[in-house]
Amino acid sequence: MRAPPPVQVDDSDLILLTDLYQLTMVQAYWREAMSESATFSLYFRKLPPSRRFMLACGQQHAAALASRLRFEDRHLEQLAGTGTFEPAFLDWLAGFRFSGDIWTLPEGTPVFANEPLLEVDAPIAEAQLLESLIMNLVQPETVLASKAVRIVMAARGRPVVDFGLRRMHGVDAAVRGVRAYRTAGLAGTSNVLGGLRHDLPLRGTMAHSYILAHDDEREALRAFARSYPGTTLLVDTHDTLEGVRKVIALLAEEPELDVAAIRLDSGDLGELAKASRRLLDEAGHRDIKIIASSGLDEHQIQALLDDGAPIDVFGVGTAMGVAADAPVIDLSYKLVEYAGRPRVKHSSGKVNLPGRKQLYRRRDANGRLAGDVIARRDETLDAGEALLLPLVRSGAVDQETLAMADSARERVAAALGTLPDSLTRLDPGESDYPVALSDALERLRHETG
Amino acid sequence: MRAPPPVQVDDSDLILLTDLYQLTMVQAYWREAMSESATFSLYFRKLPPSRRFMLACGQQHAAALASRLRFEDRHLEQLAGTGTFEPAFLDWLAGFRFSGDIWTLPEGTPVFANEPLLEVDAPIAEAQLLESLIMNLVQPETVLASKAVRIVMAARGRPVVDFGLRRMHGVDAAVRGVRAYRTAGLAGTSNVLGGLRHDLPLRGTMAHSYILAHDDEREALRAFARSYPGTTLLVDTHDTLEGVRKVIALLAEEPELDVAAIRLDSGDLGELAKASRRLLDEAGHRDIKIIASSGLDEHQIQALLDDGAPIDVFGVGTAMGVAADAPVIDLSYKLVEYAGRPRVKHSSGKVNLPGRKQLYRRRDANGRLAGDVIARRDETLDAGEALLLPLVRSGAVDQETLAMADSARERVAAALGTLPDSLTRLDPGESDYPVALSDALERLRHETG
Numbered sequence: 053m054r055a056p057p058p059v060q061v062d063d064s065d066l067i068l069l070t071d072l073y074q075l076t077m078v079q080a081y082w083r084e085a086m087s088e089s090a091t092f093s094l095y096f097r098k099l100p101p102s103r104r105f106m107l108a109c110g111q112q113h114a115a116a117l118a119s120r121l122r123f124e125d126r127h128l129e130q131l132a133g134t135g136t137f138e139p140a141f142l143d144w145l146a147g148f149r150f151s152g153d154i155w156t157l158p159e160g161t162p163v164f165a166n167e168p169l170l171e172v173d174a175p176i177a178e179a180q181l182l183e184s185l186i187m188n189l190v191q192p193e194t195v196l197a198s199k200a201v202r203i204v205m206a207a208r209g210r211p212v213v214d215f216g217l218r219r220m221h222g223v224d225a226a227v228r229g230v231r232a233y234r235t236a237g238l239a240g241t242s243n244v245l246g247g248l249r250h251d252l253p254l255r256g257t258m259a260h261s262y263i264l265a266h267d268d269e270r271e272a273l274r275a276f277a278r279s280y281p282g283t284t285l286l287v288d289t290h291d292t293l294e295g296v297r298k299v300i301a302l303l304a305e306e307p308e309l310d311v312a313a314i315r316l317d318s319g320d321l322g323e324l325a326k327a328s329r330r331l332l333d334e335a336g337h338r339d340i341k342i343i344a345s346s347g348l349d350e351h352q353i354q355a356l357l358d359d360g361a362p363i364d365v366f367g368v369g370t371a372m373g374v375a376a377d378a379p380v381i382d383l384s385y386k387l388v389e390y391a392g393r394p395r396v397k398h399s400s401g402k403v404n405l406p407g408r409k410q411l412y413r414r415r416d417a418n419g420r421l422a423g424d425v426i427a428r429r430d431e432t433l434d435a436g437e438a439l440l441l442p443l444v445r446s447g448a449v450d451q452e453t454l455a456m457a458d459s460a461r462e463r464v465a466a467a468l469g470t471l472p473d474s475l476t477r478l479d480p481g482e483s484d485y486p487v488a489l490s491d492a493l494e495r496l497r498h499e500t501g
Numbered sequence: 502m503r504a505p506p507p508v509q510v511d512d513s514d515l516i517l518l519t520d521l522y523q524l525t526m527v528q529a530y531w532r533e534a535m536s537e538s539a540t541f542s543l544y545f546r547k548l549p550p551s552r553r554f555m556l557a558c559g560q561q562h563a564a565a566l567a568s569r570l571r572f573e574d575r576h577l578e579q580l581a582g583t584g585t586f587e588p589a590f591l592d593w594l595a596g597f598r599f600s601g602d603i604w605t606l607p608e609g610t611p612v613f614a615n616e617p618l619l620e621v622d623a624p625i626a627e628a629q630l631l632e633s634l635i636m637n638l639v640q641p642e643t644v645l646a647s648k649a650v651r652i653v654m655a656a657r658g659r660p661v662v663d664f665g666l667r668r669m670h671g672v673d674a675a676v677r678g679v680r681a682y683r684t685a686g687l688a689g690t691s692n693v694l695g696g697l698r699h700d701l702p703l704r705g706t707m708a709h710s711y712i713l714a715h716d717d718e719r720e721a722l723r724a725f726a727r728s729y730p731g732t733t734l735l736v737d738t739h740d741t742l743e744g745v746r747k748v749i750a751l752l753a754e755e756p757e758l759d760v761a762a763i764r765l766d767s768g769d770l771g772e773l774a775k776a777s778r779r780l781l782d783e784a785g786h787r788d789i790k791i792i793a794s795s796g797l798d799e800h801q802i803q804a805l806l807d808d809g810a811p812i813d814v815f816g817v818g819t820a821m822g823v824a825a826d827a828p829v830i831d832l833s834y835k836l837v838e839y840a841g842r843p844r845v846k847h848s849s850g851k852v853n854l855p856g857r858k859q860l861y862r863r864r865d866a867n868g869r870l871a872g873d874v875i876a877r878r879d880e881t882l883d884a885g886e887a888l889l890l891p892l893v894r895s896g897a898v899d900q901e902t903l904a905m906a907d908s909a910r911e912r913v914a915a916a917l918g919t920l921p922d923s924l925t926r927l928d929p930g931e932s933d934y935p936v937a938l939s940d941a942l943e944r945l946r947h948e949t950g
């Protein structure tokens with residue numbers, strides 16, 4: 053019996069989730085006996101036009117995972133089958149263990165152009181081998197959390213629930229996406245596996261199919277409300293305000309039913325929310341909340357609230373599920389030092405910062421972010437908090453630093469209260485947040501240039 | 502020793518990759534003894550402005566996979582822990598087996614607005630339970646293949662290689678993405694695990710880090726060329742044309758070296774390709790090919806080739822890796838029939854087609870696509886080929902139909918030669934491809950309306 057190919061990718065196979073050139077370069081380093089220590093730095097060169105900051109997410113877990121990978125026999129057999137790798141090199145790969153250090157920003161740290169999210173110090177082959185996997189793992193969490201936090205800000209304290217599972221790019225994006233949403237401050241998710249695994253409360257209402265499968269809308273609403281005390285009823289299947297009136301009539305008939313909310317999923321959400329609120333209030337149901345969904349993004353939520361729409365909870369799917377306006381961040385993982393010498397690629401109009409680095413963040417007297425300094429790692433500055441921390445040392449994961457990933461949600465929540473006003477704006481525009489280079493890094497840049 | 506949480510999602514756990522409301526609705530159906538047969542239809546309401554057709558991809562594998570899933574004890578324990586589900590219902594879930602039929606388009610079929618990619622006929626609970634997973638699985642393959650085929654068309658027969666691993670949304674998107682790229686007609690991928698699993702040749706060149714790790718660019722090029730006969734050398738690390746001259750000088754010194762291609766990865770690719778070609782040709786290296794990469798999409802490739810850029814192979818990453826201009830397709834999985842009665846949600850300005858359907862595709866005398874008819878499934882039309890085929894019957898996967906997924910690449914290649922000119926254009930614009938409703942479906946629509 054033929055089965056469809058598996059979707060599953062075992063963690064132990066992630067050692068092969070790499071670009072072929074990493075392996076060919078590593079074989080070349082091995083043949084050339086190039087085994088000195090290198091530093092690679094993970095950063096992005098510019099913010100997408102629609103972002104005033106990014107939330108660095110996923111880099112601590114990615115680094116911890118990647119540093120533990122091994123080539124197993126089945127991987128080496130597959131590589132042998134390509135005809136590109138010689139047996140002695142495959143033997144060397146069999147013994148491959150990551151022995152270096154990885155410095156990371158704590159997950160949930162706001163981050164700006166040219167700031168390192170992560171730096172790897174290791175024999176060059178080891179550092180090169182981690183590149184593609186780390187980038188693939190960091191990409192979705194950073195992109196999705198950075199979108200989701202804008203939606204959280206737009207909702208001004210009202211709960212936001214993730215409805216995006218069906219729009220997201222496959223299984224891993226959907227499951228780890230919930231982790232990014234948790235970090236960003238969402239209140240819940242419809243995604244059962246994602247929510248269970250990443251500890252975000254499960255939320256669900258009902259779909260139009262449930263109403264349509266019944267011959268009568270009011271009987272469908274009745275059956276669902278009887279089944280689920282405290283439920284949310286979807287009212288827009290046929291005519292939204294008629295649907296609201298049916299809920300009110302149902303509650304008049306059966307006052308013991310407990311309906312917590314209605315959901316609007318189509319039409320002019322602002323006008324329908326106002327009209328629904330009036331109907332509910334007039335019937336004495338001031339406690340029934342209004343949940344709105346239907347193609348929402350941060351701009352629509354902002355416009356609805358500016359217009360006084362009485363919406364209590366937002367359900368957001370498509371726009372957040374792929375970060376539709378900025379689905380990718382152009383991360384670079386660049387060699388910045390080898391054999392004790394700073395290295396840099398010269399690109400016209402692009403900043404490439406040589407050498408091992410540290411990132412300092414300064415706050416003003418009120419605790420608000422006041423500016424960053426990208427510095428050399430071997431200097432000590434009085435420029436605020438040093439944000440890059442050693443997560444992996446000599447190949448071993450530091451448990452205390454890894455545990456910081458678990459508090460990413462709290463870190464983001466705290467950060468939102470400390471952002472300068474220009475960073476909390478949702479309209480497109482350049483960030484004016486000051487990011488400077490230390491004098492020593494500026495000198496190194498010119499010496500290397 | 503604390504480990505980072507796994508990235509891996511076992512296929513057996515995909516039964517929980519669903520929206521909570523699917524499970525609450527199914528419990529409500531169970532409590533209401535609603536067990537009649539339903540039909541759900543998977544389609545999209547409109548093409549993204551930047552697409553003239555989509556390639557339906559992933560739906561055969563998704564249907565075959567989803568139809569085999571079971572709730573295991575650990576899943577039922579997790580659901581019990583939510584407090585939402587009663588023990589007798591969880592017992593019923595333990596016995597859940599998909600017993601219905603699933604009709605699908607063969608993977609790699611061009612598809613237009615309102616055409617069903619897939620229809621599920623099953624007792625309503627069973628059909629409802631498959632919704633979220635099928636949509637999550639179909640989304641990335643369809644979105645990525647539909648973008649990639651545009652890049653293949655733009656390249657006019659020149660090979661296109663996937664360099665997108667680092668930009669894609671996580672592990673599953675990257676691995677199944679290669680399957681979508683294979684379907685779309687790419688020539689190769691840099692993604693080792695994806696290429697090995699989904700049978701697309703592995704391709705790789707070298708990164709700037711390799712050049713930078715050496716103290717001298719020419720020595721780096723020499724070492725790599727010696728290591729890999731037939732390799733591609735990256736020439737733009739410092740100055741592109743200087744890099745080309747170094748390759749030429751190297752070959753003059755060591756004529757036995759076999760360099761197949763150079764890669765340009767920055768700057769004005771058109772001008773640099775022309776100048777590089779001249780230098781190579783003047784030195785007698787007409788056989789050395791030019792590979793270009795660096796933020797390419799179909800429009801840039803078209804412009805480069807229109808301008809006569811002598812580029813032989815395109816490497817494409819970011820724009821294709823997330824289908825940046827249309828990262829999502831607004832798929833709907835809608836109830837269209839229950840208990841023998843057509844059902845439809847009325848939405849102003851939206852087409853919702855009731856009842857079980859079939860899709861017919863007509864060709865002209867030259868074999869070119871001439872128009873589609875969306876029909877009722879219970880009518881037989883003389884309107885071309887009937888495209889929806891029963892992949893799952895009474896819960897069992899039809900092996901011959903499933904095998905059609907393996908020929909998706911050939912199906913796309915053949916289809917590209919049969920598309921009307923308006924569909925092969927890459928500029929934004931409405932598709933003028935005729936998609937009609939059969940008279941019987943039109944009547945049913947009005948009767949249900």
